[in-house]
Amino acid sequence: xxxxxxxxxxxxxxTNQKLSYLIQILEDGTLGNxxxxxxxxxxxxxxxxxxxxxxxxxxxxxxGEVDFSREHLRQEYPVxxxxxxxxxxxxxxxxxxxxxxxxxxxxxHIYQGKKxxxxxxxxxxxxxxxxxxxxxxxxxxxxxxxxxxxxxxxEEHSAISRSVQILNKGVEKLHxxxxxxxxxxxxxCEYEMLQLSGSWGRERFPExxxxxxxxxxxxxxxxxxxxxQNPFLALKRLDCTEHTxxxxxxxxxxxxxxxxxxxxxxxxxxxxxxxxxPFQFDWLLKSGETFQSPxxxxxxxxxxxxxxxxxxxxxxxxxxxxxxxRDKERPVLINNWEATGMDFTEEKLLEFAETAANDGVELFxxxxxxxxxxxxxxxxxxxxxxxxxxxxxxxxxxxxKINELGLLFGLWFEPEMVNEDSELFRSHPDWIIKVPDRQxxxxxxxxxxxxxxxxxxxxxxxxxxxxxxxxxxxxxxWDMNRCITxxxxxALPPERQGEVFHRYMLGVYDIYERLTxxxxxxxxxxxxxxxxxxDPGMLYYSPQGWTSDDTDAVERMKIQYGTSMVYPLSMMGAxxxxxxxxxxxxxxxxxxxxxxxxxxxxxxxxxxNTLSEEERIVIRRQxxxxxxxxxxxxxxxxYRLLNPFETNYCAWMVVSKDKNTVIVGYYKxxxxxxxxxxxxxxxxxxxxxxxxxxxxxxxxxxxELMNIGLITSDxxxxxxxxxxxxxxxxxxxxxxxxxx
Ligand code: DGJ
Numbered sequence: 181x182x183x184x185x186x187x188x189x190x191x192x193x194x195t196n197q198k199l200s201y202l203i204q205i206l207e208d209g210t211l212g213n214x215x216x217x218x219x220x221x222x223x224x225x226x227x228x229x230x231x232x233x234x235x236x237x238x239x240x241x242x243x244g245e246v247d248f249s250r251e252h253l254r255q256e257y258p259v260x261x262x263x264x265x266x267x268x269x270x271x272x273x274x275x276x277x278x279x280x281x282x283x284x285x286x287x288x289h290i291y292q293g294k295k296x297x298x299x300x301x302x303x304x305x306x307x308x309x310x311x312x313x314x315x316x317x318x319x320x321x322x323x324x325x326x327x328x329x330x331x332x333x334x335e336e337h338s339a340i341s342r343s344v345q346i347l348n349k350g351v352e353k354l355h356x357x358x359x360x361x362x363x364x365x366x367x368x369c370e371y372e373m374l375q376l377s378g379s380w381g382r383e384r385f386p387e388x389x390x391x392x393x394x395x396x397x398x399x400x401x402x403x404x405x406x407x408x409q410n411p412f413l414a415l416k417r418l419d420c421t422e423h424t425x426x427x428x429x430x431x432x433x434x435x436x437x438x439x440x441x442x443x444x445x446x447x448x449x450x451x452x453x454x455x456x457x458p459f460q461f462d463w464l465l466k467s468g469e470t471f472q473s474p475x476x477x478x479x480x481x482x483x484x485x486x487x488x489x490x491x492x493x494x495x496x497x498x499x500x501x502x503x504x505x506r507d508k509e510r511p512v513l514i515n516n517w518e519a520t521g522m523d524f525t526e527e528k529l530l531e532f533a534e535t536a537a538n539d540g541v542e543l544f545x546x547x548x549x550x551x552x553x554x555x556x557x558x559x560x561x562x563x564x565x566x567x568x569x570x571x572x573x574x575x576x577x578x579x580x581k582i583n584e585l586g587l588l589f590g591l592w593f594e595p596e597m598v599n600e601d602s603e604l605f606r607s608h609p610d611w612i613i614k615v616p617d618r619q620x621x622x623x624x625x626x627x628x629x630x631x632x633x634x635x636x637x638x639x640x641x642x643x644x645x646x647x648x649x650x651x652x653x654x655x656x657x658w659d660m661n662r663c664i665t666x667x668x669x670x671a672l673p674p675e676r677q678g679e680v681f682h683r684y685m686l687g688v689y690d691i692y693e694r695l696t697x698x699x700x701x702x703x704x705x706x707x708x709x710x711x712x713x714x715d716p717g718m719l720y721y722s723p724q725g726w727t728s729d730d731t732d733a734v735e736r737m738k739i740q741y742g743t744s745m746v747y748p749l750s751m752m753g754a755x756x757x758x759x760x761x762x763x764x765x766x767x768x769x770x771x772x773x774x775x776x777x778x779x780x781x782x783x784x785x786x787x788x789n790t791l792s793e794e795e796r797i798v799i800r801r802q803x804x805x806x807x808x809x810x811x812x813x814x815x816x817x818x819y820r821l822l823n824p825f826e827t828n829y830c831a832w833m834v835v836s837k838d839k840n841t842v843i844v845g846y847y848k849x850x851x852x853x854x855x856x857x858x859x860x861x862x863x864x865x866x867x868x869x870x871x872x873x874x875x876x877x878x879x880x881x882x883x884e885l886m887n888i889g890l891i892t893s894d895x896x897x898x899x900x901x902x903x904x905x906x907x908x909x910x911x912x913x914x915x916x917x918x919x920x
Contacts, residue, residue: 182312182333183290186224192288192314193222194331198338199480201331202226203256203316207248208241209284211256211316211329213365216428218482239263254365254449257318257329257344259283266451267395267443269363270346271458273355274323283318283327290314294332294341299686299693301433301720302475303332303341303499310335310499324350337495338487341433343475348465355678356463360439360455362430362476369393369444370418374427374485376410376742381730381763383407383711384742386825391415391450397441399457403628403664403681404435404708405715411438412746414488415452422485422820423863429479429488430454431746433500435717436685437461460667462678474717485745486819486863493748493818500716501723501751503696505703509810510724510750511542511588512803513655513783518731518757520787522549522556526571530581535788537585539796540803543655543783544582545590550575552602558625561597562604564643576651583652590655590703591647595640596688597626597661611636613680615668623662631687632680633671641691648699656699658692658722660708685717692721705753705781714743724753724781731757731785732764733776734910737830737847740779741820749834750814754780756802758790770795772912774802775845779813779832782806809843809916812836816843819863824849835864840919842871846892847912853898859889871917879920890915 184193194201202214204226214229232247241248241263250264260268261280272281292308305311311334318327328345342362348354369391375398376384389396398409405411411432420427430452432438437457444450454476465471477495481487497506514536516524524532533544551567554560560567566574573580579589598605598612605612605627612627614620620627630636647653667680696704704722706713710729718725728739736754743752754777759767777783788799806813816834824830824847833844846860865871865882872879880890894907 182335183314184222185290189288191224191226194314194333194340195219195222196333196335196338199340201333201340202229204230205285206230206253210250211285211318213254213256216364216366216478217426217480252447254367255363257283257327257363258365258451266445267441267453268358269360269453270327270344270356271358272323272325273357275352279357281320281325282322283320286317286319288314288316295330297343297472297475299689300472300474301500301689301717302343303433303477303495304502305499323352323354324348325354334495334499338481338491339477339479339495341475341477344473346465346471348467348469351467353467354465356465356471357461358455358458359463359471359473360453361432361473362452362454362478364452364478366415366428366450366452369448369450371415371450372418373442374414374416374745375440376412376745378407378742380407380709380712381728382735383714383728383739384410384745385738386742386745390418391442391444393444393446393448395441395443397439399439399459400437401457401459403437403667403684404660404713405438405717406663407710407712409440410746411440411454411715413440413442413452413454414485414745415442415450416485420484422823423487424484425482427481427485427488429481429492429746431477431479431492431716432474433477433716433720434474434685435688435713435715437681456682460678460681463682464676464679477716489745489820490817492746496716496719496746497748497750497815501719502721503723504701505723509814510703510781511655512540512806513543513545513590514541514788515545515547515657515755515783515785517547518762518785522554524549524570526578529578530585531789532787533582533587534585536784537587539788539799540807541587541784543588543590545592545655545657546578547592547657548594548659550591559599559601561594561599561626562602562629564593564595564640564647566647574651575647575653579651579653588654589652590657591653592657592659593644594659594661595644595691596629596631598629599626610670613664613667613669613684615666616670618666621665623665626662628662628664630669630671630684631691632669632683633687637687637691641694644695645698648695648702653702655703655705656695657705657707657726660713662709689717689721696721711739711743714747716746719747719751724751726753727780730763731755732761732766733768733773734766734849735764736776737824737849740776741824741830741832744818744820744832749780749818752780753783754778755783755785757784758786766910768910769908770798772847772910774798775912775914776847778802778806778809778914779834779845782810809841812841812843816841817864821860821863822846828852831860833862833864839864839866839869842917844890844915844917845912846915847910848894848907849910851907851909851911852896855893855896857891857893860892861889862886866919870920872920874916874918880917885917
C-alpha cells in the first residue's frame with residue numbers, strides 16, 4: 181500500500197519503491213511534515229522526529245506552556261501570524277481586514293488513481309493501479325474555509341504530485357492573496373539550489389547556489405513562465421553529482437507567473453514553496469466559490485541529477501504529455517522561418533518544400549507571414565485568414581500542393597496577439613490587455629489579447645478552427661512573442677483585477693484544450709519567441725516545443741543540456757539551420773549541427789536549395805539516421821555525460837528501453853592542439869552484454885564501456901600527417917552501438 185496510515189489516522193506514510201514522505205497531524209490539529217527522502221521502513225510512530233524545545237524569544241501557542249510554537253515545527257501547509265514568522269503557504273484577506281487563519285485537519289480520503297484538475301494541466305494515470313492519492317481536508321471554523329491538500333504517489337516513478345483546492349463555505353467575501361501549491365519544511369540547509377535561468381537565445385542555463393540564511397527565490401512576473409527563469413528548482417546535497425548522491429526536484433506544472441522559493445530560517449530549516457506568484461495576485465473567492473491551484477511534481481533521486489532528470493523525463497513523457505502524438509514517432513520537419521522570414525511567395529515555398537521532400541523530410545511548416553496584412557512585424561496579427569495575394573488558393577490550396585509533394589503540412593499561429601494594424605483590432609480595440617485611459621506598451625509592435633475573457637477566446641478559437649477544418653493540416657506551431665504589461669481586463673470588476681494573469685492562463689489552457697480535442701490528430705508545437713514558455717503546463721497540450729530561437733549548434737549544446745535537467749528529448753524541438761548562424765554568426769559544420777539537433781525532435785530551418793550536392797548527401801544521411809533511430813531518441817533513457825558549461829566538451833547518450841541500442845553524441849567546442857588522450861565513460865548499459873560499435877564493428881562489453889571507457893581521442897596532434905585532415909573547432913562524433 182503506497183499510503184500507510186498509523187495512529188488512528190494521525191500519521192501518514194506516503195511511499196513507493198524509492199521514496200518516503202511522512203505527514204503527521206500535530207497536537208493542535210495542523211499538518212506537520214516529518215520527512216521527504218529515500219524510502220525508509222514503515223513504522224507505527226515517528227513522533228520522536230518532532231523537536232518541541234523551548235527557545236528564547238519565541239511566541240507559544242498554548243497559554244501557560246512553552247513547548248509548542250509553530251516557529252519551530254516543520255509544517256505541511258503553514259499560515260502566517262500564529263507563532264510562525266516565515267513565509268506562509270496561503271494568505272487569505274477577510275472582510276474584517278484580518279489575514280489570520282487557522283487550518284485544522286478534519287479528515288482524509290485515500291483513493292486509487294488521480295483526479296483531474298479542472299481547467300489545468302496536470303499529470304494523470306491511465307489505470308488506477310498506477311498511483312494512489314490522499315486528500316487532506318483542513319478547515320477554518322471561524323470563516324468556514326475548506327482546503328483540500330491532494331498528494332498523489334506514483335507507483336513506478338520516484339515522484340509525488342501536490343495541489344490545493346480552496347472552497348469558501350462561509351458567507352464572507354475572501355481574497356486569496358497567496359495560494360502556494362507546495363510548501364515543504366526540510367530539517368537542514370546543506371543543499372545547493374539548482375535553477376534554470378537565462379534569457380532569449382540562452383534559455384535554461386543551470387545555475388547553482390549554496391543555500392544561505394534568508395530567502396532565495398526565482399520567479400516570473402511576465403505573464404508566461406518566461407525565458408528568464410523556469411518553473412523548477414532542485415535542492416541537491418553538496419556531494420551530489422550528475423550520477424551520484426541525493427537531490428530533491430520541484431517542478432511546477434504551470435505556464436504563467438510563478439514563485440519558487442527557499443527560505444532558510446535561523447535554525448537552518450529550509451522551507452521550499454512553489455506556486456502561482458503572489459505578486460500581483462489577488463483572487464476574490466465569494467461564498468460557494470472554489471479555487472484550484474496548479475500542481476507541483478516533487479522528485480526524489482539518490483542517483484544524482486541524472487536520476488532526477490530521468491524520473492521527470494519518463495513521467496512527463498508518459499503521463500503529462502497526451503494525445504495521439506504522445507507515443508508516435510515525430511516527423512522530420514522543415515520550417516521556412518530562418519530561410520525566408522516573411523519574404524516568400526507560394527512558388528518559392530513550393531520549391532523549398534520540393535527539395536526537402538526529395539531529401540526525405542516528412543513535414544513542411546509554413547511559419548509567420550501567411551495571413552491578413554502580415555508582410556512585416558507591424559501588421560496582421562489577429563487576422564487568421566490567408567493572404568490571397570501570396571497564396572491564391574489559400575491555405576487549403578497550399579496544403580494540397582504540399583501534400584502532393586509527399587509532405588505533411590504544418591502552419592504557424594500566434595493566437596494570443598494582435599497588431600494595431602489589423603481587422604481584429606479595428607473591430608475590437610477594447611479586446612487587449614490594458615488599463616483604461618492609460619497607454620498600452622507594445623512588444624514587437626503587438627498587443628496581448630485579453631484571454632481572461634471567454635468571448636475573446638471563443639472568437640480566436642473559431643478563426644483558428646476554421647482554417648484547421650478547411651485545410652489538411654497535420655501540425656500547428658503556436659507562438660507567443662511578447663510578455664504581458666499593464667495587466668488589466670475591462671471585463672472584470674476592480675476587486676477582481678488581481679485575477680487577470682491567472683485567468684489569462686486559464687483562457688490559454690481552455691483554447692488549447694478545445695483545439696486539441698477537436699483536432700486530436702494534429703501535432704501541436706508550443707513556442708514563445710523560442711523557449712519563453714517552455715514548461716510542464718505546455719507539454720500537457722503539445723508534446724513538443726520550440727526550445728530556443730538560438731539554433732547555433734554550440735549554443736544549443738548548452739541549451740539542450742540545461743533543458744534536459746527536467747524535460748525529455750521528445751519535447752525539445754531542435755533544428756539544423758544555415759551558417760553562418762543567424763544568432764551567433766558562427767560556422768559549425770553540417771555534421772555537428774545535425775549531431776546536436778538529432779537529440780531532440782529533429783528538423784531543418786534552412787533552404788536546402790542553397791546547399792551543395794555533398795551537403796545534400798549529408799542531409800539525406802541525417803534524415804535517414806533520424807528515421808531509423810528516432811524511437812530510441814524519443815523514448816530511451818537519456819544520460820548527460822560531459823557538461824559544456826564546465827568543460828570544452830559536451831557529451832550525452834541515449835539507451836533504448838530494451839538496452840539494445842546506444843547512441844552517443846560527443847562534441848568538442850574549440851579544437852585543442854596536441855590534446856591529451858580522452859575517454860568517455862558510458863552509463864546505463866547491461867554490464868555483461870556485448871555491444872558492437874556500428875561504424876567500425878568493434879565489440880565491447882557493457883561494463884568495459886562504463887568502467888574502462890570509450891576512447892574518443894581525435895586527430896588533434898597539431899600537425900597534418902599524411903594529408904590527414906586534423907580535427908577542427910566544433911567537431912563531433914556520433915557513435916552507435918547495438919547489442920550483439
Ligand atoms: C518566434 C519563433 O520563436 C520563431 O521560430 C518564429 O516562429 C518567429 N517567432 C515568427 O515570428
